[in-house]
Amino acid sequence: MTQKNDYSTRAHALIAQMTLDEKIGMIHGAHLFQTKGVERLGIPPLTMSDGPMGVRQNFEPDHWMTPEHQADQVTYLPCNSALASTWNRVLAHEMGSVLGEEARGRGKDVILAPGINIKRSPLCGRNFEYFSEDPYLTGELAAEFIDGVQKWDVAACVKHFAVNNQETRRLEVEADVDEETLRTVYLRAFHKAVEKGHSYSIMGAYNLLYGEHCCQSEFLLKKILREEWNYDGTVISDWGAVHDTKKAAESELDVEMSVTDNFNEYFLADPLKKAIESGEISEEAVDRKVEHILILMMRLHMLGGESRKGGAYNTPAHRQVALDVARQSIILLKNDNQVLPLHKDRLKKVLVIGENADRIHSNGGGSAEIKALYEVTSLLGIKTHVGGNAQVDYEPGYTSEKAEEKGQHGNVNWQQASLENGGGTTGKKAEENSALMHRQAQLREEALQKAKESYDAVIFVGGLNHDHDAEGNDRSDMKLPYGQDLLVEELLKIRKDMIVVLYAGSPVEMPWADQAGTIVWSYYAGLEGGDALADVLLGNVNPSGKLAETFYKDMNGCSAHAIGEFPGGDHVGYSERQLVGYRYNDTMHVDPLFCFGHGLSYTTFEYSTPQYREENGQSIISCRVRNTGNVSGNETVQVYSREDGAAVFQELAGFEKVYLSAGQECVAEVAVELEHEIRHERKVPVHFGIGSSSEDIRLII
Ligand code: BGC
Numbered sequence: 001m002t003q004k005n006d007y008s009t010r011a012h013a014l015i016a017q018m019t020l021d022e023k024i025g026m027i028h029g030a031h032l033f034q035t036k037g038v039e040r041l042g043i044p045p046l047t048m049s050d051g052p053m054g055v056r057q058n059f060e061p062d063h064w065m066t067p068e069h070q071a072d073q074v075t076y077l078p079c080n081s082a083l084a085s086t087w088n089r090v091l092a093h094e095m096g097s098v099l100g101e102e103a104r105g106r107g108k109d110v111i112l113a114p115g116i117n118i119k120r121s122p123l124c125g126r127n128f129e130y131f132s133e134d135p136y137l138t139g140e141l142a143a144e145f146i147d148g149v150q151k152w153d154v155a156a157c158v159k160h161f162a163v164n165n166q167e168t169r170r171l172e173v174e175a176d177v178d179e180e181t182l183r184t185v186y187l188r189a190f191h192k193a194v195e196k197g198h199s200y201s202i203m204g205a206y207n208l209l210y211g212e213h214c215c216q217s218e219f220l221l222k223k224i225l226r227e228e229w230n231y232d233g234t235v236i237s238d239w240g241a242v243h244d245t246k247k248a249a250e251s252e253l254d255v256e257m258s259v260t261d262n263f264n265e266y267f268l269a270d271p272l273k274k275a276i277e278s279g280e281i282s283e284e285a286v287d288r289k290v291e292h293i294l295i296l297m298m299r300l301h302m303l304g305g306e307s308r309k310g311g312a313y314n315t316p317a318h319r320q321v322a323l324d325v326a327r328q329s330i331i332l333l334k335n336d337n338q339v340l341p342l343h344k345d346r347l348k349k350v351l352v353i354g355e356n357a358d359r360i361h362s363n364g365g366g367s368a369e370i371k372a373l374y375e376v377t378s379l380l381g382i383k384t385h386v387g388g389n390a391q392v393d394y395e396p397g398y399t400s401e402k403a404e405e406k407g408q409h410g411n412v413n414w415q416q417a418s419l420e421n422g423g424g425t426t427g428k429k430a431e432e433n434s435a436l437m438h439r440q441a442q443l444r445e446e447a448l449q450k451a452k453e454s455y456d457a458v459i460f461v462g463g464l465n466h467d468h469d470a471e472g473n474d475r476s477d478m479k480l481p482y483g484q485d486l487l488v489e490e491l492l493k494i495r496k497d498m499i500v501v502l503y504a505g506s507p508v509e510m511p512w513a514d515q516a517g518t519i520v521w522s523y524y525a526g527l528e529g530g531d532a533l534a535d536v537l538l539g540n541v542n543p544s545g546k547l548a549e550t551f552y553k554d555m556n557g558c559s560a561h562a563i564g565e566f567p568g569g570d571h572v573g574y575s576e577r578q579l580v581g582y583r584y585n586d587t588m589h590v591d592p593l594f595c596f597g598h599g600l601s602y603t604t605f606e607y608s609t610p611q612y613r614e615e616n617g618q619s620i621i622s623c624r625v626r627n628t629g630n631v632s633g634n635e636t637v638q639v640y641s642r643e644d645g646a647a648v649f650q651e652l653a654g655f656e657k658v659y660l661s662a663g664q665e666c667v668a669e670v671a672v673e674l675e676h677e678i679r680h681e682r683k684v685p686v687h688f689g690i691g692s693s694s695e696d697i698r699l700i701i
Pocket of ligand 1: 050051112418
């Protein structure tokens, strides 16, 4: 008997002994993050926690307050956008493993991560929780991540299924996306998370698709997930995403969760019981859900007194993984005059400017917020790395104080209010406030005066924060807030060699990019982020991050805005179809500021001798890569497929990250995946472009 059948048989034996009340207790929240168990049968409750950047703090069972004395601080991990910039499958697995072990260490069964929605627009407030605009890159890394989580007897819960690409009115908006685009762009990574990552659970999205809310969708949950993908894992609703007892009961959703404390009134609680008792809904619908939950519990060794892995949190090894990921995630966007790396022994006086240099980011963003054990800011990282021989001065340069209206995050219980306003808004511009403008001008002036003094290096650290990159709120444009553009422009007039470092969860306009010789990008990079940045600035680490999303010049360079709609009204049109991210820019010749796959190094790599072979039905592209510079470094060899007659100019088909010491050479082997082959469709002539970014193609085969 296969394990799956075995699980089903065991589940049925348990279900046969359960009362209707007991079954219903298992399929809806009885706490904000927990369902009921059946103690007499040895079935424990299912305990869940957010989220992608670490295990979230504990909450009271029935309200959104965190109790005292929880000792629930954890390793704050780099966000998924940072992980994606590493283009490193091994690190994705290691980071998943840290999250899984910490979740077990905190007594959780399901970790509500990773978020793998496609980045359709740079304005989506939750982009920092997601990996990439590219479904192949997202799927490859997410599958590794999930496997890492689950080896700790904790279920990953891949989210939000599906087409949840915006926060504005996320509870009500219907994504008008054609089926081909849906499958090739928006479902592909989910498919891989299920098929290759074997995610034990999946979270349905808030929005609607084809007239149905995703958490009750027959098309998504039954036809695609259960029938086509053969999924026998547990489907959990997003918090408050269920709207109808009959539809939800008869759909393939298994667990209803929400943000309010009226647990017995949830659609899959008392209302369902009544409908079953009156014969309107069959009890079998409930049995099927309980079966899926029991299968998940068996996979996690939660039943029958089996031995289950123990976990741990805040270990030194976990902090090391967070540092490793952060180091490889930082992207050197520009280094025209080789200002970087800085030479520590030549630094006597350094000036750091910018509020983000001295600000922590772990405690914001919505459900991804983390109670971090600690967080090394960039200023702290720079100071500790530069050492006692150099003086490091600091000027804030700008302030984020009340500069913009905050989304729903002004109060502690934002999540309780998260079902209001259609579930999300678009950020509003701050009202002109003369006191604040005066304060910004004063801070700017102080920074400009300071920059005129003789410093060996001036480093600006700005960007966004979680008032902008936040659940429940999309940005209204790509501009840097708080007068930073003016500040950077003025500073660059004084110091042409200023190093601009930006921290954010989504790309921003950089109107001063031509004037800035050196630009470094970091996503929210976990508790060791500041150390990682200092390592890169000082050359202890050779940067190897590559953009996993296109950095548009402005939002008109993005297809969701140029062709499609964002954020739309009741409906949002996806008329750009498959031309998402670089697929649009490459095909339609729209130049971005920095292209998908871009990221510089302190060394250079030479590509040669491309070859193609097939091995056990797998296409493999290989080429020689040589480190032609003076320092060792990592290079991500990217392979793009170019199909004759396709609507899209090129698509990422494979990648491999290789490490080479100075002068060393290797053969990089890249297994490629062609989208049309997965779908067993037409075989067409394909060329492959091999290169260092989507624009820097070095070889064609
Ligand atoms: C978010 C989910 C999260 C859940 C529980 C919802 O608001 O969309 O991603 O896991 O809350 O906190």
